[in-house]
Amino acid sequence: MIESLPERIHCLGAGGAGMLPLAIYLSEVGHIVSAEDDAFGEHAETLLRSCGVLVQPFDEGCEALVYSSAIPPSHPAYRKMREAEKPLLRRGECLALIAQGKRLVAISGSHGKTTTCAMLIDILDTLGFDFDYLLGALYDKKAPSRFAGSHWLVAEIDESDGTIDSFSPEITLILNVDHDHHARYKTEGEYFAAFESLARRTSGTVIFDGSLKERLCPDVDSAVDWVGVGVDSVLHAKPAGSGWTWLGLEGQKALPTVLLNRSGEMNFYDAACALLAANAMGSEILEGQIFEMNSVKRRQRCWFNSPETQVFEDYAHHPREIQSLLECVENVPGWQTVVVFQAHRYSRTRELKEELANSLSLCEELVLLDVYAASEDPQEGGMGTDLYEACRKRNQRVCYISDKVGPIGTLFARAQQPKTRIIFLGAGVGDQLARQLSDLLAEQDKRWGQFYRSLAEVSYFSLAIKADEPLANKTTMRVGGTAERYLEPASLSQLLAALKACKKAGIEVLPLGRGSNLVVADSGVSGLVIRLSHPYWSRFELLGEGRARLGAGMRIKALCGQAAKEGLQGFEFLEGIPGSLGGVLRMNAGAMGGWVFDVVESIRFATLDGEVLEAKKGDLDFGYRYCRELEDAIALDAVFVSKEQKGVPDQIRRTIDTYQNKRKESQPREPSAGCIFKNPDGDSAGRIIDELGLKGAVVGGAEISQVHGNFIINRGGATSEDVVELVKFARKVAKERKGVELHPEVLLFGSKWEDALR
Structure with a gap:
């Protein structure tokens, strides 16, 4: 147990993204933890119970209350604990007690904390590093916190309620500083001072946005190692395809180039900070190492991914965060992007209205929803209609949908238009709306709908599923039809998700490889064709x-x-x-x-x-x-x-x-599938065909090679049927004249030789 905390702890507001991981961590450490929330989110209650947390109302026998900053002092449990003079701790205050005696790696900043913290966790896990962690959100398929008994603790540090002042880390990441939480920090100077003070309390390394260097004024004579990303350590990125990137760092703090499953400047920067933090912790990063980041709920999450429609959702709600995320979205020719935005809190909307309108002006189409109140009362100048008026001055393709109407019907109709990408942004109910819309889209396509839904869980902005994809140009023979669906998975998780989804839906899977040693049927291929062509493989x-x-x-x-x-x-x-x-x-x-x-x-x-x-x-x-x-x-x-x-x-x-x-010298240069027949026992198929005088035999655009008798070449314009007819011809002659049964070595992709040779 944590020495400075009593045994029995009740967590109030435990369904929140920050509170839920904390409740689980306290339970893992050995405390008796109970938890309650007015509205537990998706799977939250199940997750808590599975980790030994008692999901139940407040019990007066509890010895300490840990609560979300959103809980008002008027809450009955809060009042009873205060009257009993028992410990009352905000989430950040409890986390600070946990961090005492630990080598804390503090992830801080106005935005990007969760993404960067999750990246650091995944990097350290890949490297086999021993550490504890507390994420400020939920992974899709990974625990949001872990107690391993390590001296190291990786955690997000929140400035919104002032508890940032309680921490003295060994390593601090300051990702950015953009004035926010105006109710607490009246001026930009007050807000910046909270991060500057955190940096001054850091004992080992401060990794920060290089543009803040002059304001932070690093003390070059101190024992603290100050690393400005973009100044002391300059990142370079090279696309690797399907949302993956080769990322390296040069300069005073250089790191080897690695491959990771993220794209966009915002993700490059966050990943660079995470890599530098892992290095500062003493881990060794190797040249060419592959890091596959796990999906985090409400962070660049894909809900539906089909050849015609994509649905994404992200928590971004600050102007700079919105702009950075939209810049990560690849502009694919022929696709249209619709952004659905819900502002967070009336006070923030009032203060940042113009900045929000500027960042949203990047949207091709914009749908605005009512402001997510987050327990605030409506404020003049901070309403959804106020933001709509500001956006209309910058973008004519904007509409406003109130809560009374609801946006799902409108968005479902919009999604029927081909090549449409819908992105939900904001800290409100975007995840719920994305789920509802995706469910409707999946139900609409009985054969592939659930496949698109399942693969979305491991998709990024750039992962493309293609329909009726031509296969001839993906083979060495250059013949054949199309694939019903075609996918180039960029990771093992994507491959396994596709295989499991196809198994569940009864859809056939056909691995293609580089397309040699096979002939694609002219009729094409039913099912999903998978090709491992990404650098990951x-x-x-x-x-x-x-x-x-x-x-x-x-x-x-x-x-x-x-x-x-x-x-x-x-x-x-x-x-x-x-x-x-x-x-x-x-x-x-x-x-x-x-x-x-x-x-x-x-x-x-x-x-x-x-x-x-x-x-x-x-x-x-x-x-x-x-x-x-x-x-x-x-x-x-x-x-x-x-x-x-x-x-x-x-x-x-x-x-x-x-x-x-x-x-x-011995093989033809023209397009072919390689040796067309298997060698009979103790003999050579090429020699037999040569002796039979079949070299040069032609059907349509296909020919038995003059150079090597066991090759059928594409002279130009050949079809799969031409190749099959030549195979039949050679087999027939070999059987009649030599009594030899020639068996095809190449695969007949999308069909079977038994059927084709009848």
């Missing part, structure tokens, strides 16, 4: 002792090149095999007398049910052109073992070049 991780973990999306050519660079010998024979590692593993592809499983130690794969499994080579059933475990699964990565871990890169490169030249 192309990792090359050295494990030591000649071993490396390789992502299934890695191109074989890139794999061989990287192995040569690292001096790993024995993979050279793979050079020239078209496609990615996942497809090569599935087919146990080989060349130059070797097979891929000759160099595999283990593989990790996902079943089509969404279960992740790992298997050693000795436990796998594989042979010529097959691996049974991967026939109905998707390879994720594999551990390769080099026969020589200290090879000379130049020598390895020369061997690769030799194999490459042999391939160029």
Whole structure:
């Protein structure tokens, strides 16, 4: 238990984003915790009970009351505790007592605290760092707090009620300072002083917005390490696709470039602060490390994601926060964005009305709702209609919908227009409205609706699901029709979510890979086609002792090149095999007398049910052109073992070049799917076709190659049916003249050879 707190604690307003994690943490520490709230949010009561918190009304036997700042002194429980002269603690005051004796990492600022705190938590978890934490919100699929008995504590520090003055951190992050909470801080100077004082009480490192450097006036002679982001540490970002970014820091405080699942300047800055904090705590960040941030409720959350409609929601309610978030939203050609905004508190709306109108002027279309009161009485100049008038001066495409009418009907009708993205902003009931709208949209599409709903939980602004996507240009044969739905997941969580959603809906899943060794049917593909083409799937991780973990999306050519660079010998024979590692593993592809499983130690794969499994080579059933475990699964990565871990890169490169030249001399350059038939036992399909004189045979735009008889090439304009007819022809002649049964090696994607060859 916390020594300065009694055993029995009652948490009042425990459904709030800050109070709920605190109640759970106190219970985990060992206190007997009870909790109540007038209106527990989604799953809040269930979560509290599952963590040992007693959900019940106030009991006079409790020894301390911890309450939300939104609770008025007139509340019966508050009055009884005050009369009994028992401890009354606001959330921040209780958190300060917890932090005593801890190495506190304080996340502070006017906005962005929750996002940055969640990023830091996920980064430290990825690095295996031992720490306690208290998030000021709820994760979608992770505990909002954790007591691990560590000396380190990561927590958000709130300035709104003045409890910021109770903390003396070891590491402080000051993300920004924009005058807010005007009822407490009458002037901008008073507001800034709260953060400046926090920085002065910090004993180790202060990480802050570089634009504040002159005002904070860091003491260069003190033992405190002052790091101004954008000044002492300059971030650089490079898009990696689907909302992922390569992010690094240069300058006085440099950090390696890492890959993370966020985009937009606001997210880059928050992530940079989190990475610097993790580094200041003593963790080691490696070049190319991958950090997948978990989804947090009410923070850049996607509720529905289809090829035609997207629904997002975010808590942003301060002008600068709104502007930063809108800048994160990618402007996709052909898509229209509708922003639905609900201002928070009448007092804030009155004071920031013009600034809010300026930030919302960025909106293509704007829908304003009534102000979310948050226990305040209406104030002249701070009403929803007042904000509407201010916005109308800057944006003609704005409308106002009062609570009496409700916006769902209007928004549902608007969502019927193609390529529409609806974003709910504000600290009010945007999450509830987003859920209602998404439920209606999901019910509208009986086949795919729930899939769009499920995948939304792991989607970002840039994750696109495509309908009727052409597949010919995604294959080496360059033939075939379209995919009913097409997805390039950018993380394991997205892949598993898609697989589980398809399983539940009875929708077939077809992994595509790099599109070699297959022919797409002209009729196209029913179901969901998945392709692991994002950089997330192309990792090359050295494990030591000649071993490396390789992502299934890695191109074989890139794999061989990287192995040569690292001096790993024995993979050279793979050079020239078209496609990615996942497809090569599935087919146990080989060349130059070797097979891929000759160099595999283990593989990790996902079943089509969404279960992740790992298997050693000795436990796998594989042979010529097959691996049974991967026939109905998707390879994720594999551990390769080099026969020589200290090879000379130049020598390895020369061997690769030799194999490459042999391939160029013996294989056609035109588009093809690779070897079309499996080799019969003890023979060669190419030799048989050559002896039969079938080279040069043509059907439509397809031809049996003059260079290699086991290749069918696309001379231009070929169809899948042309290829199938040539396969039938070669099989028929081989059977009639040689008595040999030729079996296709390539996959008939979207159909089955048994049906096509009838």
